[in-house]
Amino acid sequence: MIDVLQPAWPAPSNVKALVTTRQGGCSVAPYDSLNLADHVGDDPASVARNRALLARECRLPDKPFWLSQVHGCSVVSPDSANPGCQADAVYTDQPGVVCAVLTADCLPLLIADRQGNEVCAVHAGWRGLAAGVIENALQRFQSPMEELVVWLGPAIGAAAFEVGDEVRDRFIAYRQASAQSFTNNRPGHWLADIYALARMRLTDAGVEFITGGEYCTLTQDRLFFSYRRDGVTGRMAAMIWRD
Numbered sequence: 001m002i003d004v005l006q007p008a009w010p011a012p013s014n015v016k017a018l019v020t021t022r023q024g025g026c027s028v029a030p031y032d033s034l035n036l037a038d039h040v041g042d043d044p045a046s047v048a049r050n051r052a053l054l055a056r057e058c059r060l061p062d063k064p065f066w067l068s069q070v071h072g073c074s075v076v077s078p079d080s081a082n083p084g085c086q087a088d089a090v091y092t093d094q095p096g097v098v099c100a101v102l103t104a105d106c107l108p109l110l111i112a113d114r115q116g117n118e119v120c121a122v123h124a125g126w127r128g129l130a131a132g133v134i135e136n137a138l139q140r141f142q143s144p145m146e147e148l149v150v151w152l153g154p155a156i157g158a159a160a161f162e163v164g165d166e167v168r169d170r171f172i173a174y175r176q177a178s179a180q181s182f183t184n185n186r187p188g189h190w191l192a193d194i195y196a197l198a199r200m201r202l203t204d205a206g207v208e209f210i211t212g213g214e215y216c217t218l219t220q221d222r223l224f225f226s227y228r229r230d231g232v233t234g235r236m237a238a239m240i241w242r243d
Helices: 044-057 126-131 133-139 165-174 176-181 194-205
Strands: 015-020 089-092 099-103 107-113 119-124 148-152 162-164 182-186 189-192 209-212 236-242
Touching: 015 107, 089 099, 089 133, 099 107, 099 119, 107 133, 107 194, 107 236, 119 126, 119 133, 119 236, 126 133, 126 165, 126 194, 133 194, 148 194, 162 165, 165 176, 165 189, 176 182, 176 194, 194 209
Parallel strands: 148 209
Antiparallel strands: 015 236, 089 119, 099 236, 107 119, 107 148, 162 189, 182 189
16 A cells, blocks of 8 residues: 555645655665656666556556656646656646656645646756746646645755755845745755745745645655655655546
8 A cells, every 4th residue: 555645735626636655665675665756777667566556546547747857947738748758847727637746855846726727746956946947837827826725745854955055046046035944054055945945936926825845855764765865766756636
């Protein structure tokens, strides 16, 4: 039985959303056990079995629309792009399309409108976040920003995400108040709160309901893969679709 987390949010009942943990699959160390990525060196047969298990136990309406993520800010729609295309967010207003992103420290965001007509999955590492992947994803929605609900899935926590001056400077250049999301750790190095940085951009765009952001992929090793912690490791999937 695979282990998944689900957002606590006021999305309508026809919107389904979840993020997997590392538990319940068949991959062996260092990908143990529910690795869903086919680009990290895991046995392809194990990845295929894990994806089949995910589809069966979570009753997915179709195969997830997997991306080739590049830490950028491109957003695609399955009606005009092919699976495996280079992008870091996938949006749809069509039923039965499973939007998916893979993470192992980066921030996954799941977005829906309160009427259940539009959904989007976003992969936001610090580069994509600074480049505007959230803003680009929000621009795809026809619904007003105040009608959207957003869940921040498991990412590296504020006490574990060390970055250099150049990262902090990028965010402060966007907004001076971003400085509040960085704590000096040692000369030239800062602890960054990626959840707070994402919330700021969502709020600036007019989004009012934002939830999630309570996990740390690096320190909660039983639940989550972490690239910073382990280097060679698997990936969790954050997925959203509408019936």
